[in-house]
Amino acid sequence: MKEIKIVLKERDMPRKWYNLAADLPGIIEPALAPDGRPITPDMLAKVFPMNLIEQEASLKRWIDIPEEVLKILLRWRPAPLRRAVYLEEYLKTPARIYYKDESLSPAGSHKPNTAVAQAWYNKEFGIKKLTTETGAGQWGSALAFACNIIGLECKVYMVRISFDQKPLRKIMMHVWGARCVASPSNETSSGRAILRKMPNTPGSLGMAISEAVEEAVRDKTGKTRYSLGSVLNHVLLHQTIMGLESKKQLSLAGEKKPDIIIGCVGGGSNFAGLAFPFLYDKIHGDKIEIIPVEPTACPTMTRGPFAYDYGDTAGMTPLLPMFTLGHNFVPEPIHAGGLRYHGMAPLVSHAIRDGLLSPRAYDQVKCYNSAFIWAKTEGTIPAPETSHAIACAIEEAIKAKKEGKKKVILFSYSGHGLMDLTGYEKFLSGKLSKYHLSEKDLRASLESIKKFPKIRIRKKA
């Protein structure tokens, strides 16, 4: 009989996070201040606590996970690795499909892995309150959960379209004691400025980030900081526990290595968390195809340039070297709210630049079709974000069948969709649109980055 659940013992949970910055083959471009000079740690000190800023800049390959953080993670970790045998049978594929099940965390996704770590480091630094943005509500609820356990106040700016489409997420945040408002809001000057220009905007992650950063830096007591659920190096670092556990689990399942790794991508942390520990092996000679998947409505990696851009709409963040659609880009209101981000994690962007990843984009109708196949075979209902990874896994399993190859496919089941059922309802009633970004809109959006410094191609000495 095929083994379906590969479960690690609690004592086998990884004790260190993996930092890809130590191993990337090409030069890592620095983040820049508005005057074009590389930023220094003190410039970020009003936004993040210094212990996390140090992690952000670290080039150490392994970083210890604090004991207290491990203790909290034990509530749901190690997360099971499962084999999708029912999907394999349905597809009649010779491929073996494994998925890392991150849907069992308290908030229902991978996000608490970093929420707990960030809340812990902030508390250690003497911070009392965290502000943040959230798209689908997954990150906001994860941070609300973590702040509640660790004893911090929490304020969440939720992208307007998701605030309206996903009221249940807001209730979760309230249960964990956080305050959640729709963004753009009247609570910040950047929110008010956006509302004056675009009163009916569905909002975007970029806008919500501007509001959350503004609230953190304006606190005169110095006890509020901002927390980001993706994109930054330290966030990706905290998520590598997913890939490190998966390595041990694949080996328990008798697999030497995966042939294909897949993750859906918003800001990049879910994908990076699973893929980076395997990217280490790829850099050192293993043959693995690594595929980050994004929506065609927000095709950052597949159609955007690698360029300097702000991480938010109002220009409060440093200029980050990343694939981007322009910081003013407002994606169509697709249901995968957590994938509606104009930029991409710099570390993921650098790995694409170095030719290590093969990004893809899918429209939401294809993704919901795949989610339905999943729900009818494996039984669980995935988050709309996760359905992008499932669509890719199905595509690759069918390809393996055509080629007659017994490939090992591993993907991240980043979250469940039980709070996101409106998209499923729309799909069932035939009301879901495909959305492809037009060339004209892409060009118009990229106007906003024309004035920024350009990234020169440099070789490592």
Ligand SMILES: Cc1ncc(COP(=O)(O)O)c(C=O)c1O
């Ligand atoms: C279920 C789920 N999967 C994936 C993502 C994308 O996450 P990341 O920003 O880490 O790429 C999100 C973002 O909210 C999410 O909620």
